Amino acid sequence: MSRVYATANQKGGVGKTTTVVSIGAYLASAERRVLLVDIDPQANATSSLGIDKHGLRRSIYDSLIGGLPLQRTLMLTKRLRLDLIPSTPALAGAEIELVGMMAREYRLKQALGPLRDRYDYILIDCPPSLGLLTINALAAADEVIIPIQCEYLSMEGLAQLLHTIELVRVNLNPRLGIKGLLMTMYDVRTTLAQQVVDEVRSHFPDKVFQTIIPRNVRLSEAPSYGEPIMDYAPRSAGAAAYQELAREIMNSE
Amino acid sequence: MSRVYATANQKGGVGKTTTVVSIGAYLASAERRVLLVDIDPQANATSSLGIDKHGLRRSIYDSLIGGLPLQRTLMLTKRLRLDLIPSTPALAGAEIELVGMMAREYRLKQALGPLRDRYDYILIDCPPSLGLLTINALAAADEVIIPIQCEYLSMEGLAQLLHTIELVRVNLNPRLGIKGLLMTMYDVRTTLAQQVVDEVRSHFPDKVFQTIIPRNVRLSEAPSYGEPIMDYAPRSAGAAAYQELAREIMNSE
Ligand SMILES: Nc1ncnc2c1ncn2[C@@H]1O[C@H](COP(=O)(O)OP(=O)(O)OP(=O)(O)O)[C@@H](O)[C@H]1O
Ligand SMILES: Nc1ncnc2c1ncn2[C@@H]1O[C@H](COP(=O)(O)OP(=O)(O)OP(=O)(O)O)[C@@H](O)[C@H]1O
Numbered sequence: 314m315s316r317v318y319a320t321a322n323q324k325g326g327v328g329k330t331t332t333v334v335s336i337g338a339y340l341a342s343a344e345r346r347v348l349l350v351d352i353d354p355q356a357n358a359t360s361s362l363g364i365d366k367h368g369l370r371r372s373i374y375d376s377l378i379g380g381l382p383l384q385r386t387l388m389l390t391k392r393l394r395l396d397l398i399p400s401t402p403a404l405a406g407a408e409i410e411l412v413g414m415m416a417r418e419y420r421l422k423q424a425l426g427p428l429r430d431r432y433d434y435i436l437i438d439c440p441p442s443l444g445l446l447t448i449n450a451l452a453a454a455d456e457v458i459i460p461i462q463c464e465y466l467s468m469e470g471l472a473q474l475l476h477t478i479e480l481v482r483v484n485l486n487p488r489l490g491i492k493g494l495l496m497t498m499y500d501v502r503t504t505l506a507q508q509v510v511d512e513v514r515s516h517f518p519d520k521v522f523q524t525i526i527p528r529n530v531r532l533s534e535a536p537s538y539g540e541p542i543m544d545y546a547p548r549s550a551g552a553a554a555y556q557e558l559a560r561e562i563m564n565s566e
Numbered sequence: 567m568s569r570v571y572a573t574a575n576q577k578g579g580v581g582k583t584t585t586v587v588s589i590g591a592y593l594a595s596a597e598r599r600v601l602l603v604d605i606d607p608q609a610n611a612t613s614s615l616g617i618d619k620h621g622l623r624r625s626i627y628d629s630l631i632g633g634l635p636l637q638r639t640l641m642l643t644k645r646l647r648l649d650l651i652p653s654t655p656a657l658a659g660a661e662i663e664l665v666g667m668m669a670r671e672y673r674l675k676q677a678l679g680p681l682r683d684r685y686d687y688i689l690i691d692c693p694p695s696l697g698l699l700t701i702n703a704l705a706a707a708d709e710v711i712i713p714i715q716c717e718y719l720s721m722e723g724l725a726q727l728l729h730t731i732e733l734v735r736v737n738l739n740p741r742l743g744i745k746g747l748l749m750t751m752y753d754v755r756t757t758l759a760q761q762v763v764d765e766v767r768s769h770f771p772d773k774v775f776q777t778i779i780p781r782n783v784r785l786s787e788a789p790s791y792g793e794p795i796m797d798y799a800p801r802s803a804g805a806a807a808y809q810e811l812a813r814e815i816m817n818s819e
């Protein structure tokens with residue numbers, strides 16, 4: 314039975330995509346069967362794995378809106394045991410199309426049903442908003458991974474995000490929990506980073522991952538090569554941190 | 567008659583809020599009358615100016631959804647000639663509420679009408695999505711400022727954004743143009759930054775601002791003090807770049 318994690322935070326650019334792609338690769342290399350689901354119309358997780366989103370004939374859009382079984386949109390990546398449900402810009406219109414549909418919040422959960430037994434981990438990359446795409450991910454997930462940039466503005470939206478998670482738990486998915494808060498882009502050049510970490514740790518004492526992801530330029534370069542960090546720069550500080558995070562997640566099961 | 571600029575890019579964390587707040591302050595200090603409009607439910611522009619979004623009785627939500635005149639939601643900031651229409655988390659539900667409204671794309675444009683003569687510049691900070699809130703901003707704007715982080719993933723969504731701008735121009739706002747593409751968070755430690763700048767310049771030869779904003783840790787610290795960069799760290803590289811940008815914008819009028 315697979316664990317389904319959604320990486321969510323409506324604050325933009327906090328490392329949601331980088332986290333899903335990076336830990337996905339390390340989990341797959343540790344013999345776990347992993348499925349990445351890209352439900353962001355920007356399709357950054359798709360392109361971070363070297364897949365041309367404009368060349369795709371089918372994507373998550375066809376499953377969420379058209380009801381096509383996910384087995385038909387699923388694709389292999391260069392890494393063994395790491396499969397992907399790609400996204401395309403066509404998904405941008407999905408939120409408005411979903412509004413009028415029956416059981417609109419459960420479309421992803423229903424689509425994922427038949428696949429759950431084939432994977433150990435299903436990781437869902439969310440767009441930077443709390444609209445129906447993210448709600449679909451939260452309704453389908455067992456737990457949420459919340460990347461938080463070690464900067465002031467990133468803390469601001471946390472209360473709103475936790476409120477939305479609670480609403481989903483009460484109304485759509487009673488078993489939804491928080492896997493952990495992941496501190497990202499920790500920059501040693503500013504004391505603000507440590508202040509943010511301390512503040513988040515004090516508010517959520519046992520919910521913050523031990524692993525902290527440093528700001529590391531190799532992580533911002535990897536997507537331009539279409540490779541996860543473990544393939545692009547395996548000895549970088551960014552790679553080491555995400556490998557440690559993958560291990561922390563596996564040890565917690 | 568005022569110039570209305572929207573800073574838009576569905577890619578998250580590229581510097582939309584930082585740009586609006588930073589140039590807003592420099593334009594106000596150069597004797598221009600400036601109005602900032604925060605239509606992001608995260609309300610980052612509001613808090614970057616030291617305003618507690620949870621303490622507000624009225625916000626852009628009341629004008630967009632409730633029809634309250636903007637004169638009633640408008641507030642002064644610590645800086646002379648820099649006024650703000652604040653946002654609050656209540657705005658998160660606005661996109662779904664707007665879907666069923668008459669002339670839903672024009673609510674902001676209609677609300678801004680009576681204020682246009684009172685300001686030289688109206689700057690609108692958009693959320694990281696291409697939903698009805700951003701569409702409202704594009705329908706109300708004269709031109710769009712597009713911040714682009716000097717990283718690979720930030721270039722990815724550009725085609726989609728330009729397509730949306732074109733749709734708005736054809737269907738909602740025939741005079742909508744592009745003020746400029748602003749390269750942000752330029753990190754001298756990676757060759758990728760220059761490659762992104764060169765690539766964007768080659769695709770849009772006369773649309774990229776001369777001014778490039780460097781990655782500068784003072785810019786990420788300023789919001790935690792509730793101050794624009796010109797007040798928090800006026801001699802920093804970040805402040806100098808945004809001052810130069812404000813000058814470039816004023817010289818182009
Ligand atoms: N630890 C890090 N150090 C340096 N750069 C990073 C780090 N993590 C991510 N990045 C880069 O920062 C940018 C934002 O990261 P990413 O796209 O993963 O965030 P996101 O939350 O998925 O953004 P969005 O809200 O747009 O979906 C990307 O260009 C990425 O390559
Ligand atoms: N040039 C810069 N150098 C370093 N940090 C920066 C710079 N510009 C912005 N920042 C910081 O990076 C983060 C993202 O910037 P900002 O919030 O302005 O982006 P945004 O596009 O408005 O994000 P969102 O998509 O969530 O609205 C913030 O913490 C901000 O303080």
Ligand SMILES: [Mg+2]
Pocket residue numbers: 329330331353357438439440
């Ligand atoms: Mg992303």
Ligand SMILES: [Mg+2]
Pocket residue numbers: 582583584606610691692693
């Ligand atoms: Mg912003």
